[in-house]
Every structure is written in C-alpha cells, then in structure tokens.
Amino acid sequence: MQSVVAKIEAQYKKKAVVDVRSGDTVRVSQKIREGKKERVQVFEGLTIRVSRRNSPTSTFTVRRISSGIGVEKTFLIHSPNVLKVEVTRRAKVRRNYLTYMRNLTGKNARLMGVDFDKEKVNVIHDEEAEAEAEKLKEEAEKAHEEKEKKEAEKKAKEDAKADEAIAKHTAVKTEKKVSE
DSSP states (O other), rough: OOOHHHHHHHHHSOOOOOOOOOOEEEEEEEEEEEETTEEEEEEEEEEEEEEEETTTTTEEEEEEEEEEEEEEEEEEETTTOOOEEEEEEEEOSSOOOOOGGGGGOOGGGGEEEEEOOOOHHHOOOOHHHHHHHHHHHHHHHHHHHHHHHHHHHHHHHHHHHHHHHHHHHHHHHHHHHOOO
C-alpha cells in the first residue's frame, strides 16, 4: 500500500523524462511567465550535476558561459515549467558532480564526446507537455490575430475619415467653381 506522500508525488510526476546525465550538453525549454504573458525560453549548456534521479524532486544543474560570465541554472525535471529537455551532445565523464568545470576555460573545458542515438534519447511522448506547448502556441496566434484585427479596424476608420475629408474638399472646390 502506498503512503499518502507517495500518492501525491506520483500525481505530479511526469510520465516520461529524458535520461539526463552529467557531462551532457542539453537544451532546456522553460516556460517563463512575465505578468500575464507567457513565453518559452531556451537555455543550452553543460549538465554539471544530476541529483535524486528517481525522485519527483530530481534536479539537474546546467552551466553555460554568457558574455564571458558563467551562468548556472538548476531545473526540476518534473516541473511543469520545464517543457522540453533535449540532449544535444553526450560526453564521457567519471563523476556525477562536475564542479571542477567552473575553474576551466577554453580548450581545457572540453570533454571527450561519445556517440549516442539522439532520437532514442530525446524522443519522449508526453501528451500533457505537448498539449501545453500547443495551447501556448494557439494563445499567441489568437492574440496576434486580435491585434491585427484591431489595427485593420483602426486603419479602416482612418481611411474613411480621409475619404470624407477629400470628399468635403472636392465639394468645396466645386462650389467655388460654380459660384465664380
């Protein structure tokens, strides 16, 4: 019999996740909410740490160099804000925690690449995540269409006013010619 905690954890756990290992170069698509807007931001870098693999609180830390400064982000694998994790490169490492990579720069920071099947590792069918991504895309398209519609209405009003002004102007000219 499962405990109450295990049932709740299982409820929020994703059905299938990518097998992320230390030394992988990954591309993480994360949902960012700014006010009422939502967008997807991609963070690509080297996985330097993976912890609590089979737990619903399993995390992985990704490091990248941005404008000469090292940036690290820790992601929850089962978070609803992490939409997609794609392994782009796999390297041979002997450790789980690659904290020594923080001190290395240039050619010293290279890791020995290993051949792997990208499709087998990255193809995961999570209907909920795919539906969420599709929903975000549809909402963005709908907002764009509404904006275009408002702009078209505004332009139509402006064109109508311009036509009215031109008609009045030509009417005034014709009256002047008739009166002369």
